Amino acid sequence: MIEAHELTKRYGEKTAVDGISFTIAPGSVTGFLGPNGAGKSTTMRMIMGLDRPTSGTVTVNGRPYAEHRSPLSEVGALLDAKAVHPGRSARSHLRTMAATHNIPSSRVDEVIEMTGLAAVAGKRVGGFSLGMGQRLGIASAMLADPRTLILDEPVNGLDPEGVQWVRRLVRTLADEGRTVFLSSHLMSEMAQTADQLLVIGRGRIIAAGPVQEVIDSVSAAAVRVRTPRAGELADLLQADGVTISSPEPGTLDLRGIDAADVGELACAAGIALHELCPRSATLEEAYMSLTQDAVEYRSDLAATTSAATTSAATTSAVPEEGSR
Numbered sequence: 511m512i513e514a515h516e517l518t519k520r521y522g523e524k525t526a527v528d529g530i531s532f533t534i535a536p537g538s539v540t541g542f543l544g545p546n547g548a549g550k551s552t553t554m555r556m557i558m559g560l561d562r563p564t565s566g567t568v569t570v571n572g573r574p575y576a577e578h579r580s581p582l583s584e585v586g587a588l589l590d591a592k593a594v595h596p597g598r599s600a601r602s603h604l605r606t607m608a609a610t611h612n613i614p615s616s617r618v619d620e621v622i623e624m625t626g627l628a629a630v631a632g633k634r635v636g637g638f639s640l641g642m643g644q645r646l647g648i649a650s651a652m653l654a655d656p657r658t659l660i661l662d663e664p665v666n667g668l669d670p671e672g673v674q675w676v677r678r679l680v681r682t683l684a685d686e687g688r689t690v691f692l693s694s695h696l697m698s699e700m701a702q703t704a705d706q707l708l709v710i711g712r713g714r715i716i717a718a719g720p721v722q723e724v725i726d727s728v729s730a731a732a733v734r735v736r737t738p739r740a741g742e743l744a745d746l747l748q749a750d751g752v753t754i755s756s757p758e759p760g761t762l763d764l765r766g767i768d769a770a771d772v773g774e775l776a777c778a779a780g781i782a783l784h785e786l787c788p789r790s791a792t793l794e795e796a797y798m799s800l801t802q803d804a805v806e807y808r809s810d811l812a813a814t815t816s817a818a819t820t821s822a823a824t825t826s827a828v829p830e831e832g833s834r
């Protein structure tokens with residue numbers, strides 16, 4: 511269990527984390543989301559005692575990290591997969607960690623097996639791919655068999671098999687009753703992996719709760735209909751106060767009515783439907799809508815587009831001039 515109360519971190523003028531309070535419960539996977547610079551890594555570092563809060567508190571299993579007698583068996587973290595001496599092998603890195611924390615060396619072999627590193631455990635970490643480094647980071651986090659796991663971007667650099675493995679691993683760990691707190695920028699991955707979400711922006715909590723509840727809180731469910739008589743159906747539904755958009759000819763997205771009522775209405779009017787499908791918003795759609803005011807580092811698509819348009823216009827002007 512991780513509990514934060516009015517947790518705040520300032521770096522000079524910059525408030526990275528702004529008085530947030532939350533509880534990350536055991537037995538489930540909680541996804542930590544937020545735009546670049548939202549304060550996720552800072553929060554994770556404070557949980558791990560690597561950064562001191564400016565004010566407020568954060569505890570893991572009831573105590574601040576530094577006050578645990580055996581912190582590694584309370585909480586394991588993957589915060590920076592590159593923080594391993596490049597000249598060491600994976601096995602020697604894990605053995606050193608085990609020796610300094612009274613962990614039997616048999617556990618090193620266990621986590622090497624568990625993370626699929628057996629074939630490369632004797633190789634220098636400096637030569638590891640990003641994905642192998644991530645696996646080693648996860649092996650280190652799990653070495654002391656902790657009750658709580660904090661994983662910052664665990665699937666970063668992993669191949670599809672590795673991504674699936676992390677998904678299964680965190681599910682198993684949560685099902686065993688552990689607390690799993692992980693961040694990722696991959697929304698589709700988070701939607702498949704997390705049970706609960708904590709979404710922050712500019713250091714503040716924007717949304718928290720079960721994944722589907724967070725999605726539903728921002729975007730009402732829609733119904734998609736395909737029919738050759740879309741115009742007539744739209745006229746009928748509009749009269750009923752339904753919100754209608756048409757992503758393409760012959761297709762309507764409806765809000766404010768459920769699929770059964772659309773079917774009944776169409777049937778009564780003799781309008782054939784080729785598709786009638788209830789459609790929940792995706793986590794990505796909900797996330798974009800939730801964080802639109804909290805994005806600090808926005809890509810300027812409009813500027814890129816107008817530059818491209820200008821350059822296309824200039825290019826197309828050349829042959830015209832030459833042809834005169």
Ligand SMILES: Nc1ncnc2c1ncn2[C@@H]1O[C@H](COP(=O)(O)OP(=O)(O)OP(=O)(O)O)[C@@H](O)[C@H]1O
Binds near residue numbers: 544547548553
């Ligand atoms: N050591 C530091 N000194 C000064 N400012 C910092 C420091 N660490 C983080 N910040 C600032 O605090 C804010 C939060 O940063 P943080 O790294 O926690 O965000 P994040 O949500 O993890 O972002 P990302 O998704 O890009 O990793 C940012 O504006 C960052 O520039």
